Amino acid sequence: MIVEVGHFALVLALAMAIVQSLVPLWGAARDDEAMARVGAPTAVAQCLLVTISFLALTWAYMTSDFSVENVVANSHSAKPLVYKISGVWGNHEGSMLLWVLILALFGAAAALFGRDMPLKLRANVLAVQGMVSVAFLLFILATSNPFARLVPAPAEGRDLNPLLQDPGLAIHPPLLYVGYVGFSIAFSFAAGALISGRIDAAWARWTRPWVMIAWIFLTLGIAMGSYWAYYELGWGGFWFWDPVENASLMPWLSGTALVHSIIVMEKRDALKVWTLFLAIVTFSLSLLGTFLVRSGVLTSVHSFATDPQRGVFILAILVIFIGGALALYAWRAPMLKQGGIFAPISREGALVLNNLLLSACTATVFVGTLYPLALEATTGEKISVGAPFFNLTFGPLFLPLLLIVPFGQALAWKRGDLAAVTQRLIFAGVAALILVGLLWAVTSGESVLAILGAGLALFVIVGSIGEVIGRVWRKGVSLPLALRRAVGLPLSAWGTAFAHAGLGVSLLGLAATGWGVEKIVTVKIGEIVPIAGYEVRVRALEPRAEANYSETVAAMDVLRDGVKIADITPSKRLYTTRQMPTTEAGIATIGFGQVYVALADDAGPDRVGMRLYWKPLVLLIWIGSLVMAFGGALSLADRRMRVGVARRAPARLAPAE
Amino acid sequence: MIWALFAALTVAALALALRPLLGAAGGGAAARTDADFYREQLAEIDRDLGRGLLTPEDAEAARVEAARRLLAVAPGAAGPTAAPARAARRLSALAIAVLVPLLAVGVYLKLGRPDQPDLPLAARKSDDPAKLDLVAAVAKVEDHLRRNPNDGRGFEALAPVYMRMQRYRDAARAFSEAARLLGETPDRLVGLAEADIFMANGVVTAQTRRTLERALAADATYAGALYYLGLAAEQDGDTAKAVSLYERILGSAAPDDPSYAGVRRRIAQLKGGDAAAAIAALPKDDQQQAIRAMVEGLAARLSENGQDREGWLRLVRAWSVLGERDKAKTALADARKALAADAAAIGALDALARELGLEG
Structure with missing residues (x-):
C-alpha cells in the first residue's frame, strides 16, 4: 500500500504542477492577485507530494519489496542498509525521482523565502518552475516509472552495480543534483523577469543566493565525483574528460560566470541582459547534461536510435525549454533598460573578461563533448576526444583566467587603477617566481608545465589572501586593530578570497601530478x-x-x-x-x-x-574545491547580500569592495 | 482503505491550492511594489543595526543606497491590483477542484496497481507456511544456509529446486556443496554435471566430463552418467563411443520400457541417419512403441501450447492411423477449443474430420 500511495502522490504532484504553471501565470497577466497567489501553495503541495513519493520508494528499497520492478533491478536483500537507501538514486528511474524532488524542494523554498518579492515576479517565477516540474514528472510517469510492479515477485533482486556500492553514491548524486537543479531557480527568475517584461530592482539580490547555493553544491558534487572515480575505479586518475564529467563541468563553468556577472548586476546595475542570458544558458546546460547522461546517447548513438523513447522525450524537453527561453529572450531583452556604466579597467571590466573566458571555456567543452556524438550520428564514424584536445584548447583559455583572478579581486568598482593594483600584487608575483626558481633548481628543469603551474597557483593563492590582508594590515598598524578590521571586513570579501585561494590550491594539486x-x-x-x-x-x-x-x-x-x-x-x-x-x-x-x-x-x-x-599533493585538488565551496558559503552568509550594502571607500586602507 | 488515503491526499492538496482563490477578495497583504521592498529593506537595516549585525557605517551606506533606489522607483510601477473579478476566480477554483482529482485518478488508474499490496521480504519469509510462496521459501532456506554454511542437507534440498527455477549456477553450487559436505554420490555428481551442462547451453565441458566419470566409477550402470557421457562423445563426433554408452543404458533396462524410447531412437538415429529410417529399422513391436512415443510427445507439447495448427492436424491423423479413434476424437475436440479463434484452422479441422470419418 505504501508503494501505491507513493505512486498516486507522484501523479497528484503532476496535477499540482500543472495548476502551478498555469494559474499564477494567468493571474499575473490579468492582474488578479488571488490567482497570482496560487503559485506558492501549489509549489509547497507539489513538494510535499513528491517527498511522499520519494519516501515510499525508499521504503520499498529498505524493506526489499521485490514486487517493485525498480527494486528488483537494483537491489539485493543481502546489501547493507546504507546501500539499499543510496540504491534508490543509483539507477535511472530513482535518480530522476531525486531530480524532481530537488526541483520541487527548490520551488517550495523559492515560494516560502520569496514572500517579499513583488507578487507578479513571484507568480511568473513559480509558474516557470512549475513548467519544468510538469515536464520531468511527465517524463518519469511516461517513460521511467519507478513504481512499476512485478507480479509474481521474484525472491531476490539483481543487485546494484558494484561500482556504485560505495559511500560515494550516497553523497555524490544528491550534491550534484542540488547543483544542477538549483540553477533551475535562476532560469525561472530569468524567464519570470522576461515574461513580466521588466527586471525588478532587486532581481539580482533575490536570484543571487539561489545561484550561490547551486554553485556551491555543484562544486562539491563535481569534486566528490572526481575523488570517487579516483579511488573506486582503480585507475589512479581523477578526471578523464569523459562526456559524463563534461556534462557537469559545463554548467559549472557557465554557473561560475553567472556567480560573477550577477554581482556586477547587483552592485552596479550593469550587465543585466547578459546575466539573464547566462542564467538561461546555465540551466540549459544542466538540462543538456541530464539528456547526455539519461538518454543513453553516450553508450552509443545507435543504442539511442534503437530505443529512443526516453532520449526523444528529454530532447523534446530540451528543445521546448531552451528554445522557448531563448525566444522569449530575443523578444523581450531589447526592451529591458540598461544601467551602470564603467571604465574598461575596473572590477566590472575584469568580471566581463572573466565571463568572456569562462564562456569560451564552456564552448570548448561543449564542442569537445558533442562533436563526436554529432559525427557518429551523421557519418557513423567513431572518434574519441580526450585529454589531448582539452589540454590544447581548454588549458590556454583557463590559465590566463587564473592569471587575472588576483587583479580582478583587487580592482575597484567603476574605475580602477591597474598600476596601483599591479604594485600591490608584486609581492605575490615575486613569491611565485621564487617558487618557480626553486623548483627548477631542485628538479633540474623537468616537467616545465608542472613548475609553471605551481608558480601560477602560488600567485593566485598569495594574491587572493594578500588582497584581504592588505586591506586590514600594513606597516605600523597594531595587531589588535588589524584583527578588528579583519572581523569588520564584509564576509563576502573573505568569501572571494577563500574561493579564489581554493582555485589556486586545486591548481597546485593539479600541477603536482607532473611529479607523480x-x-x-x-x-x-x-x-x-x-x-x-x-x-x-x-x-x-x-x-x-x-x-x-x-x-x-x-x-x-x-x-x-x-x-x-x-x-x-x-x-x-x-x-x-x-x-x-x-x-x-x-x-x-x-x-x-x-x-x-x-x-x-x-x-x-x-x-x-x-x-x-x-x-604528491594530490589531496590538494579536492581540498581546493572544499575551500572554494567554503568561500561561496561565506559569501552566501553575508548579511549585506540581503540588505545590500554598497559602500564607498571610507579610507585608503580598505578600497571599495 | 487505499482509496481513502488517496482521497485524503487529494483533499489536502486541493485545500492548499484553493485557499488563495476562496479567501476574501483583496484580503491579505496589499499588492507589493518595488517601493514597498525598499521601505522594508530600510526597516531591516535598522533591525540588523539594532542586533549588531551591521556596523553603523555599513548601515548608513546601505540606508543611503536603498533610499536612493527608493527615490528612483517610478511611482506608477505598481504590482497586480486586486481587481474584483470574482466570477473568473470562482470559475478557476471550480476547474481546479474538478480537474485535479480527475487527472490524478485517471492517470493513476492507467499506471497504478491499487490492488497490489506491499510485499516486503521480511513478511514473505514469515513462518506461516500458508503464506510462504516457493520463491520466499527458497529465500528462507538460502538465508539459513548463509548462517549455517555446513548444512549439507539444506544444499541437497535446494539444488533440484534451483534446477527447476532454471538458476543453474546456483544449482551447480548447491550440488557441489552437498557433495563436499555429505560425500560424493552418483546422484550429486550427475546433478552437478547436469547443472553445468545447462549453464554451458548444452555443451559438456572437459571438467564436467571428469565429474561424470567419477559418478560412473562409483556406479557403472548409472543411466544419467552414461547418457551425458554419450552426449559428450557425440559432441566430440565419436558416434561409435556414443552408441556404445547409450547401449549400456539399455543393457540394464527391460526391452519395452517406454522411458528408454528416447535413447533407443537416438541410437537408431546415430546408426542410420534420420528418425523415420531409424524407426523403420526397429523390430515390429519397437517400431509401434517408438511411433507411439513420438505421438505422445506431440500431444504433450500441444497440451502445453495449443497454438499450432499443423501440430493438431498431425496429431488427429496420427491417432486415427494408429487405430485410436477415441483419442483422435478427443484430440479433435481439444484442437477445436484451442484454435477457436482461427476460422481457417477450424475449417481445416472440419475437412480432416470428414476425411477420416470422425464426425458423428
Whole structure:
C-alpha cells in the first residue's frame, strides 16, 4: 500500500504542477492577485507530494519489496542498509525521482523565502518552475516509472552495480543534483523577469543566493565525483574528460560566470541582459547534461536510435525549454533598460573578461563533448576526444583566467587603477617566481608545465589572501586593530578570497601530478618495492567472503626508511549476483600526498601483480574545491547580500569592495 | 482503505491550492511594489543595526543606497491590483477542484496497481507456511544456509529446486556443496554435471566430463552418467563411443520400457541417419512403441501450447492411423477449443474430420 500511495502522490504532484504553471501565470497577466497567489501553495503541495513519493520508494528499497520492478533491478536483500537507501538514486528511474524532488524542494523554498518579492515576479517565477516540474514528472510517469510492479515477485533482486556500492553514491548524486537543479531557480527568475517584461530592482539580490547555493553544491558534487572515480575505479586518475564529467563541468563553468556577472548586476546595475542570458544558458546546460547522461546517447548513438523513447522525450524537453527561453529572450531583452556604466579597467571590466573566458571555456567543452556524438550520428564514424584536445584548447583559455583572478579581486568598482593594483600584487608575483626558481633548481628543469603551474597557483593563492590582508594590515598598524578590521571586513570579501585561494590550491594539486611516479610490478609475498622515497611490502594474500561479494585482499605495509608508517589493503572483489569484478585501491595518505596501490589480475598463488603510484599533493585538488565551496558559503552568509550594502571607500586602507 | 488515503491526499492538496482563490477578495497583504521592498529593506537595516549585525557605517551606506533606489522607483510601477473579478476566480477554483482529482485518478488508474499490496521480504519469509510462496521459501532456506554454511542437507534440498527455477549456477553450487559436505554420490555428481551442462547451453565441458566419470566409477550402470557421457562423445563426433554408452543404458533396462524410447531412437538415429529410417529399422513391436512415443510427445507439447495448427492436424491423423479413434476424437475436440479463434484452422479441422470419418 505504501508503494501505491507513493505512486498516486507522484501523479497528484503532476496535477499540482500543472495548476502551478498555469494559474499564477494567468493571474499575473490579468492582474488578479488571488490567482497570482496560487503559485506558492501549489509549489509547497507539489513538494510535499513528491517527498511522499520519494519516501515510499525508499521504503520499498529498505524493506526489499521485490514486487517493485525498480527494486528488483537494483537491489539485493543481502546489501547493507546504507546501500539499499543510496540504491534508490543509483539507477535511472530513482535518480530522476531525486531530480524532481530537488526541483520541487527548490520551488517550495523559492515560494516560502520569496514572500517579499513583488507578487507578479513571484507568480511568473513559480509558474516557470512549475513548467519544468510538469515536464520531468511527465517524463518519469511516461517513460521511467519507478513504481512499476512485478507480479509474481521474484525472491531476490539483481543487485546494484558494484561500482556504485560505495559511500560515494550516497553523497555524490544528491550534491550534484542540488547543483544542477538549483540553477533551475535562476532560469525561472530569468524567464519570470522576461515574461513580466521588466527586471525588478532587486532581481539580482533575490536570484543571487539561489545561484550561490547551486554553485556551491555543484562544486562539491563535481569534486566528490572526481575523488570517487579516483579511488573506486582503480585507475589512479581523477578526471578523464569523459562526456559524463563534461556534462557537469559545463554548467559549472557557465554557473561560475553567472556567480560573477550577477554581482556586477547587483552592485552596479550593469550587465543585466547578459546575466539573464547566462542564467538561461546555465540551466540549459544542466538540462543538456541530464539528456547526455539519461538518454543513453553516450553508450552509443545507435543504442539511442534503437530505443529512443526516453532520449526523444528529454530532447523534446530540451528543445521546448531552451528554445522557448531563448525566444522569449530575443523578444523581450531589447526592451529591458540598461544601467551602470564603467571604465574598461575596473572590477566590472575584469568580471566581463572573466565571463568572456569562462564562456569560451564552456564552448570548448561543449564542442569537445558533442562533436563526436554529432559525427557518429551523421557519418557513423567513431572518434574519441580526450585529454589531448582539452589540454590544447581548454588549458590556454583557463590559465590566463587564473592569471587575472588576483587583479580582478583587487580592482575597484567603476574605475580602477591597474598600476596601483599591479604594485600591490608584486609581492605575490615575486613569491611565485621564487617558487618557480626553486623548483627548477631542485628538479633540474623537468616537467616545465608542472613548475609553471605551481608558480601560477602560488600567485593566485598569495594574491587572493594578500588582497584581504592588505586591506586590514600594513606597516605600523597594531595587531589588535588589524584583527578588528579583519572581523569588520564584509564576509563576502573573505568569501572571494577563500574561493579564489581554493582555485589556486586545486591548481597546485593539479600541477603536482607532473611529479607523480607510476610503477607496474609483479612481486612475491614479502618482497619490497621502492617508490619515490617510500617502500611498499606485501605481507600476505588472503581470501575473504562477505554477504554479497567475495574478495582477495593483499595486506601491505608502507614503509619509510624501513619503518612502517601505514597499512593498506587493496583488493579484488567479485560481486556474486552480477558476477562482476571490481578493484578496490589501497591508499595511504602521507601529508597531502598519497601512495596508491591497485591490484592487477591474478598473477599466481604467492605473487601479486599491481600498479603503484606516488601522487604528491594530490589531496590538494579536492581540498581546493572544499575551500572554494567554503568561500561561496561565506559569501552566501553575508548579511549585506540581503540588505545590500554598497559602500564607498571610507579610507585608503580598505578600497571599495 | 487505499482509496481513502488517496482521497485524503487529494483533499489536502486541493485545500492548499484553493485557499488563495476562496479567501476574501483583496484580503491579505496589499499588492507589493518595488517601493514597498525598499521601505522594508530600510526597516531591516535598522533591525540588523539594532542586533549588531551591521556596523553603523555599513548601515548608513546601505540606508543611503536603498533610499536612493527608493527615490528612483517610478511611482506608477505598481504590482497586480486586486481587481474584483470574482466570477473568473470562482470559475478557476471550480476547474481546479474538478480537474485535479480527475487527472490524478485517471492517470493513476492507467499506471497504478491499487490492488497490489506491499510485499516486503521480511513478511514473505514469515513462518506461516500458508503464506510462504516457493520463491520466499527458497529465500528462507538460502538465508539459513548463509548462517549455517555446513548444512549439507539444506544444499541437497535446494539444488533440484534451483534446477527447476532454471538458476543453474546456483544449482551447480548447491550440488557441489552437498557433495563436499555429505560425500560424493552418483546422484550429486550427475546433478552437478547436469547443472553445468545447462549453464554451458548444452555443451559438456572437459571438467564436467571428469565429474561424470567419477559418478560412473562409483556406479557403472548409472543411466544419467552414461547418457551425458554419450552426449559428450557425440559432441566430440565419436558416434561409435556414443552408441556404445547409450547401449549400456539399455543393457540394464527391460526391452519395452517406454522411458528408454528416447535413447533407443537416438541410437537408431546415430546408426542410420534420420528418425523415420531409424524407426523403420526397429523390430515390429519397437517400431509401434517408438511411433507411439513420438505421438505422445506431440500431444504433450500441444497440451502445453495449443497454438499450432499443423501440430493438431498431425496429431488427429496420427491417432486415427494408429487405430485410436477415441483419442483422435478427443484430440479433435481439444484442437477445436484451442484454435477457436482461427476460422481457417477450424475449417481445416472440419475437412480432416470428414476425411477420416470422425464426425458423428
